[in-house]
Amino acid sequence: MITATDISVRFGGLRALEDVSVQVEPGRVEALIGPNGAGKSTLLNVLSGFVRPTSGSIQVDGTDVTRAAAHRRARSGIARSFQTPRYVPHLSVADNVLLGFFPRVKGGLVHTLLGTLGQMRQERQIREQLDTLLEEFELHEVASEEAGNVPLWQLRIMEIARCMAARPQYVFLDEPAAGFDDKERALLAGQVSKLTQAGVGVLLVEHNFGFIKTVSSHVTVLAQGKHLASGEPSQIDSDPRVVEVYLGKEEH
Numbered sequence: 001m002i003t004a005t006d007i008s009v010r011f012g013g014l015r016a017l018e019d020v021s022v023q024v025e026p027g028r029v030e031a032l033i034g035p036n037g038a039g040k041s042t043l044l045n046v047l048s049g050f051v052r053p054t055s056g057s058i059q060v061d062g063t064d065v066t067r068a069a070a071h072r073r074a075r076s077g078i079a080r081s082f083q084t085p086r087y088v089p090h091l092s093v094a095d096n097v098l099l100g101f102f103p104r105v106k107g108g109l110v111h112t113l114l115g116t117l118g119q120m121r122q123e124r125q126i127r128e129q130l131d132t133l134l135e136e137f138e139l140h141e142v143a144s145e146e147a148g149n150v151p152l153w154q155l156r157i158m159e160i161a162r163c164m165a166a167r168p169q170y171v172f173l174d175e176p177a178a179g180f181d182d183k184e185r186a187l188l189a190g191q192v193s194k195l196t197q198a199g200v201g202v203l204l205v206e207h208n209f210g211f212i213k214t215v216s217s218h219v220t221v222l223a224q225g226k227h228l229a230s231g232e233p234s235q236i237d238s239d240p241r242v243v244e245v246y247l248g249k250e251e252h
C-alpha cells in the first residue's frame with residue numbers, strides 16, 4: 001500500500017498542499033478530485049517523486065520513499081501517465097510500449113535507446129510479453145502505426161500499456177479521460193479495470209465524475225490545497241460541501 005501522510009508543498013509563498021493524506025491500495029482505484037488549482041497534480045507529482053514535499057512522509061509497502069527520486073520510485077513499482085501523453089511520434093505504437101520495459105532492463109541508459117530497442121525486439125521473452133500487452137489493451141490493430149498518427153484516446157491507452165510493461169504495483173493516471181466522448185470513456189474504463197484485476201493499485205486524477213463512479217472505489221476531494229472530503233463515490237456525490245465547491249460546476 002502507498003501511504004502519504006500530512007503532505008505539504010509550498011511553491012515560494014504559495015501553499016499548493018497543506019497536510020493532505022491519501023492511500024492507494026493494491027487492486028483498487030483511489031480517485032483524486034477537486035477544482036482547478038486544488039493541488040491534485042502536485043500531489044501526484046509528490047507521490048511519483050517529481051516534486052519534493054515541504055513536509056510529510058510517503059511510504060510504499062512499508063518503505064519510506066519521501067526523499068527518493070522519481071527513477072527510484074519507478075524501480076520500487078510505481079509507473080505513471082501524464083496529462084499530455086509522452087511518446088515518440090515517429091516510433092510505432094508497439095515500440096512506444098516497448099519503451100516501458102526499460103526499468104526492467106539493467107543499465108538501460110537513454111542514449112542507448114535505439115540500440116537497446118533493437119536488441120529488445122530480438123528477445124523472445126520480451127517480444128511475447130509485448131504482444132500480450134498489445135492484445136490485452138486492444139492495440140494490436142494499430143501496433144505498427146506511427147504513434148503520431150494515432151488518435152488521442154488510443155495514445156492514452158498506449159501510455160497505460162507502457163506503464164504496465166514495467167510490471168508496476170501502482171499506476172498513477174493524470175486525467176486519462178480528458179477530452180474523451182462517452183464511447184472513449186467506456187473503452188478507457190474497461191482498460192483501467194484490467195489494472196485492478198491484475199492487483200495494481202491505481203491513483204486517478206480525473207474531472208469527469210461519471211467516469212470516477214464507474215472505476216473507483218474511494219475518492220479524496222481537495223480544495224485549495226486542503227483535504228475537503230473522502231469516501232465512496234456515492235457518499236462524495238451527495239456531500240453538500242463537495243457539490244458546492246466542485247460537483248455543482250462539473251459534468252457528472
Ligand SMILES: Nc1ncnc2c1ncn2[C@@H]1O[C@H](COP(=O)(O)OP(=O)(O)OP(=O)(O)O)[C@@H](O)[C@H]1O
Pocket residue numbers: 011014016034035036037038039040041042043
Ligand atoms: N511548479 C510550480 N510552481 C509554482 N506554482 C505551482 C507549480 N505547480 C503548481 N503550482 C500551483 O500550485 C497550485 C496547485 O496546482 P495543481 O496543478 O496541483 O492543481 P490541480 O488540482 O492539478 O489543477 P488542474 O485541475 O487545473 O490541473 C496552483 O495554484 C498552481 O498554480
